Amino acid sequence: MNNWKTLSRTSVGIMITALLVVGCNTSSTAPEEPADGNAGTGAAEQTNEKAPEAAEEVGYPDEITYWVQLNANVAATMKDYGEIAAYKKVAELTGTKVTFQHPPVGQEKDQFNLMIASGELPDVIEYPWAAAPKGADSLIKEGRILRLNELIAEHAPNLTKILDENPDYRKMVTTDEGNIYVMPFIMGDPSLSVVHGPIVREDWLKKLGLEQPTTIAEWEAMLTAFRDGDPNGNGQKDEIPFLFNINDIDLDHLFVGAWGITQDFYQENGTVKYGPIQPEFKEYLATLAKWYKDGLIDPDFATTDGKLKDAKVTGNQLGAFTGYPGSSIGRYIDLMKENPEFSLVGPVYPALEEGGYAMGNYSYPFSGIGAAVSATADNPEQIVKWLDYKYSEEGHFLFNFGIEGESYTMVDGYPTYTDVILKNPDGLPITQAMAKYFTANWSGPFIQDKRYMEQYYQLDQQKQANQNWSQADHSKHLPPLTLTADESSKTASIMNDVKTYRDEMINRFIMGAEPIDNFDKFVSTIENMGIQEAIAARQAALERYNARK
Structure with missing residues (x-):
């Protein structure tokens, strides 16, 4: 049986015992993501309150420069990703200061190519890497980005557990030459793979x-x-x-x-x-x-x-x-x-x-979107540890649901969005309200949760459309090729x-x-x-x- 379809029966990293892993569309492109509603309330209550090990003990970096395209829902109300509540919380918990670099809207591809060619790189580059010229293996050989296999094995226990329990994921995020080049964005539930x-x-x-x-x-x-x-x-x-x-x-x-x-x-x-x-x-x-x-x-x-x-x-x-x-x-x-x-x-x-x-319409759980670590980064081990936090239980909730008590509450073990998201008091559309707290409605280096999508689709017509479109034949789609x-x-x-x-x-x-x-x-x-x-x-x-x- 396909491992990614059975993910709901496995634990994900140090995430709650029945948490389903999922990812977004793309580009994500569209909003979509994983988890099942059997999460224990006791574990969930610790979300966003239980800090990870002290930064100095696990070696989180003091500072990171992070290049990523600016999502339109963020741009509508904020100037950069540092204002998103999930990232604010991570900064508080890890002690890491992140300086986000966003290319001008509409110039993302050109700016990415110029940046790669120049060799003057930030510490982390989040990008849809399937569109990168030359391919990841060549960029590793040219000293632009790092091979992450050993770094993940040694310093990313949460992502390692996910990949170990889901070999199909590992196959997708590994290049033909055996390199893992990003901390990946993964859609772990079939419902998240169909959005149009x-x-x-x-x-x-x-x-x-x-x-x-x-x-x-x-x-x-x-x-x-x-x-x-x-x-x-x-x-x-x-x-x-x-x-x-x-x-x-x-x-x-x-x-x-x-x-x-x-x-x-x-x-x-x-x-x-x-x-x-x-x-x-x-x-x-x-x-x-x-x-x-x-x-x-x-x-x-x-x-x-x-x-x-x-x-x-x-x-x-x-x-x-x-x-x-x-x-x-x-x-x-x-x-x-x-x-x-x-x-x-x-x-x-x-x-x-x-x-x-x-x-x-169909997208494989991994389509090349993720965060690479540049070869010029001074502290790759610490950066990988910092990125791995997003694959932990707490990180999963942060980037799919935001801040407990503000953007969501636990209702019978189910992370339920509050009216701050669903009926925003400032009149923000749901996608912009979400963007103020988390990144589940686009993408990033984390596992998307289908419970995000279950609530984003508030109307019966939306839910039925997703079910109808999912009936299409997906057997001829090409996997993420390199x-x-x-x-x-x-x-x-x-x-x-x-x-x-x-x-x-x-x-x-x-x-x-x-x-x-x-x-x-x-x-x-x-x-x-x-x-x-x-x-x-x-x-x-x-x-x-x-x-x-």
């Missing part, structure tokens, strides 16, 4: 007497009814059945997943493939082109940004789109609370045939060119500017760009991953 999918106006379905669609054919019938049935009731044919978003297709594989492929790399029986050059991709494009021609897709989809999307949803025009349970379903229902009939639902990812399963420096340098420019061309042509095919009959030419162009070399690199990386011990 199709969203439909539930009240429109009810008004038109429709069930939630489960197949491509049912989606077409539903969108046609949205176009013709006047579900917004204003007597005008102004409904927009579906808003296609090309930026979302790499995230959720909506519709293309019905054909058993993705619009990027995936695997089939151990063989890596690139979706856009498969014959099924032509069928997918032909379907969307037909929908566009028939007025089922927003004619302005290519130029509709977030603000325009908001206007179309709140203007009672848009029938279906893609999004998250929180920032889409929850936020729009709140924005439309003056219209009590307004409701959204997240149906299952549609398959080609009734009873089938399509591919959908390209060698040579593979990365040879294929990075190839994939930049391929993706730019792919996105341009998808839009052209859908809008009818490019005939579907030119699909073979599209495939030939991608082939000539070197896609087979990129496929071969990922095939080699997959074989190395499967061979990891």
Whole structure:
């Protein structure tokens, strides 16, 4: 049985005896995380009150410089991560002063690359390392970051216990050359791995007497009814059945997943493939082109940004789109609370045939996000000990729930958010209220707790969407692969060119500017760009991953 799925039956580090480990999406990208409700009240009552061993005894560092991207929810009310209550508490308990360095918003990747190239590095670098050029093994060889295996074994007992009890985690966080390069962010519960999918106006379905669609054919019938049935009731044919978003297709594989492929790399029986050059991709494009021609897709989809999307949803025009349970379903229902009939639902990812399963949004428990220790740090042993605190019982509660008695209380052994989080007295959205206390709704070097997500999704519609989207087929998703420096340098420019061309042509095919009959030419162009070399690199990386011990 998959070890990470059985984590709820093991203890995590020095965490409470039945605590489930979990992680976030990404980027986390989306909010999501692990633990079960059987935690003993006695142990939980000590959370945030029982300090770790004295800093001088265990050797916590006096000071740390810490480079990390600034999450938007933090930026809304604070200037840096040092103002987050969890980090304040850790500073109090460990005696370590942390100076956070945040790159300018929108310049994170460029600033990271410049920093790595310069060699002038802070002590800790938290980053989605899968996006780092050259790969972790090369950065270790070049003296940019440290191999952490021995440091973790000697100075991180909490993380060591987690990795020992969950060998699948250890496999994911270890490179092909056997290096552990970060203190990882881990999603330890399957529910946290699915955070995005199709969203439909539930009240429109009810008004038109429709069930939630489960197949491509049912989606077409539903969108046609949205176009013709006047579900917004204003007597005008102004409904927009579906808003296609090309930026979302790499995230959720909506519709293309019905054909058993993705619009990027995936695997089939151990063989890596690139979706856009498969014959099924032509069928997918032909379907969307037909929908566009028939007025089922927003004619302005290519130029509709977030603000325009908001206007179309709140203007009672848009029938279906893609999004998250929180920032889409929850936020729009709140924005439309003056219209009590307004409701959204997240149906299952549609398959080609009734009873089938399509591919959908999914993230492996570890996706490369974590905190690396730079090779120039003066005190790596102490830094690893300090980072390991986040994997302890107390650290787990701090970074998933915040301060007991302020942001959460224990109710029958369950860490329950207070109104400071759920009904913030200053009117802050729940994500910003959370950010003032902890980091569970994005990521970081800790284990995310699913009980965070269970409370973040306050509406039944959000919880049901997560359950529906989780029914998709995840068997073809690639695990977190590690390209060698040579593979990365040879294929990075190839994939930049391929993706730019792919996105341009998808839009052209859908809008009818490019005939579907030119699909073979599209495939030939991608082939000539070197896609087979990129496929071969990922095939080699997959074989190395499967061979990891």
